[in-house]
Amino acid sequence: MKTIPLSKPFLNAEVREAVNLALESGRYILGEQCAAFERELAEYVGVRHCVLSSSWTAAVMVLHDTMELRPGDEVIVPAHTAFPTIEPLIHRGAVPVFVDVDDTYCIDPAAAEAAVTARTVGIIPVHLYGHPADMDPILAFAAKHGLWLVEDCAQAHGARYRGRRVGSMGTASAFSFYPSKNLAVFGDGGCIMTDDGAIADKVRMLRDHGRTGKYIHQYVGYNLRFNEIQAAGGRVMLRHLDLLNAHRRSVAGRYRERLGELAQMPPEKPWAEAVYHMFVIRTPRRDALAEFLGRRGVGTGVHYPVPNHRQPAIVGRFPALPALPRTEGLVAEILSLPVFGELPLEDVDYVCDQIAEFTRNG
Numbered sequence: 162m163k164t165i166p167l168s169k170p171f172l173n174a175e176v177r178e179a180v181n182l183a184l185e186s187g188r189y190i191l192g193e194q195c196a197a198f199e200r201e202l203a204e205y206v207g208v209r210h211c212v213l214s215s216s217w218t219a220a221v222m223v224l225h226d227t228m229e230l231r232p233g234d235e236v237i238v239p240a241h242t243a244f245p246t247i248e249p250l251i252h253r254g255a256v257p258v259f260v261d262v263d264d265t266y267c268i269d270p271a272a273a274e275a276a277v278t279a280r281t282v283g284i285i286p287v288h289l290y291g292h293p294a295d296m297d298p299i300l301a302f303a304a305k306h307g308l309w310l311v312e313d314c315a316q317a318h319g320a321r322y323r324g325r326r327v328g329s330m331g332t333a334s335a336f337s338f339y340p341s342k343n344l345a346v347f348g349d350g351g352c353i354m355t356d357d358g359a360i361a362d363k364v365r366m367l368r369d370h371g372r373t374g375k376y377i378h379q380y381v382g383y384n385l386r387f388n389e390i391q392a393a394g395g396r397v398m399l400r401h402l403d404l405l406n407a408h409r410r411s412v413a414g415r416y417r418e419r420l421g422e423l424a425q426m427p428p429e430k431p432w433a434e435a436v437y438h439m440f441v442i443r444t445p446r447r448d449a450l451a452e453f454l455g456r457r458g459v460g461t462g463v464h465y466p467v468p469n470h471r472q473p474a475i476v477g478r479f480p481a482l483p484a485l486p487r488t489e490g491l492v493a494e495i496l497s498l499p500v501f502g503e504l505p506l507e508d509v510d511y512v513c514d515q516i517a518e519f520t521r522n523g
């Protein structure tokens with residue numbers, strides 16, 4: 162029987178060599194590799210500044226500090242996203258205002274605009290599963306109401322919205338390099354990107370004890386720095402990212418071809434170039450199918466089974482949590498199938514064969 166994981170990080174001889182060189186360099190934190198990785202990431206996304214940190218969550222905590230998010234400020238977020246999207250803002254005492262998704266499974270722009278109040282300061286659209294959120298209406302109402310906009314790009318390295326790379330459209334954006342992500346760094350890692358030099362400078366200082374010089378501290382900061390060994394590995398993967406994403410798109414194409422009649426396929430809008438961080442199908446028999454595939458050696462996942470406005474950490478903490486029918490319908494039916502940059506198409510066929518058999522046998 163085959164064993165096919167849900168995801169698998171890219172690793173080759175080039176990565177090993179780059180990591181070895183970094184190991185031998187004698188400099189381990191915020192050195193040349195980190196500086197080069199920041200430059201290359203910014204260039205790839207098409208922004209002026211990138212600041213690395215130890216994870217997406219760390220980077221966004223520092224970003225929210227920089228933006229001086231205050232207790233009681235409201236921030237509009239999709240309910241259907243990874244829980245970390247909302248953690249940093251809650252740590253600042255701000256209030257997540259949960260809205261429903263549209264048929265892209267990303268935040269619904271109309272619902273988001275309807276949620277704006279006098280207390281709203283910002284919005285965090287999430288480019289979920291590698292598909293961009295519908296940014297133009299969101300950018301328009303953010304500008305109209307004077308809101309900041311932080312793009313959550315943790316799952317969408319390289320995706321494009323109407324030709325523009327995600328991460329280049331908001332006030333700032335944040336990426337994760339967790340091992341399953343389209344771009345990974347062999348451990349935890351993350352960054353923020355922005356065209357705003359003042360934001361970048363302050364995030365840069367805060368991630369490193371608020372320093373302006375070795376022993377001069379402009380702010381009370383943190384140690385949320387990045388390291389040379391992971392930056393060296395990440396730089397190699399960045400050079401392969403477009404090819405790996407193209408392969409993810411081929412995997413998605415094969416799934417669509419083979420499974421289109423058997424389950425509901427994920428959306429890809431004509432204005433989107435998705436990078437398939439996940440390939441998420443919908444079926445009312447999700448749990449039985451997941452169990453069947455598990456028995457056949459196929460890894461699957463549910464991203465995410467409990468929407469954020471129903472999480473134990475949230476219920477009771479924020480009043481008037483809404484009913485969000487699209488999100489609540491979705492979480493009961495979604496199933497993530499294996500997809501990664503080096504997944505052989507014959508393995509995709511094996512997954513499809515198993516799903517066809519499951520369907521045939523009722």
Ligand SMILES: Cc1ncc(COP(=O)(O)O)c(C=O)c1O
Pocket residue numbers: 216217218219242243245246287313315316336337338339349350351
């Ligand atoms: C959409 C989304 N936002 C934020 C995060 C948090 O990233 P990290 O684990 O690097 O803090 C993740 C990853 O889990 C994610 O998928």
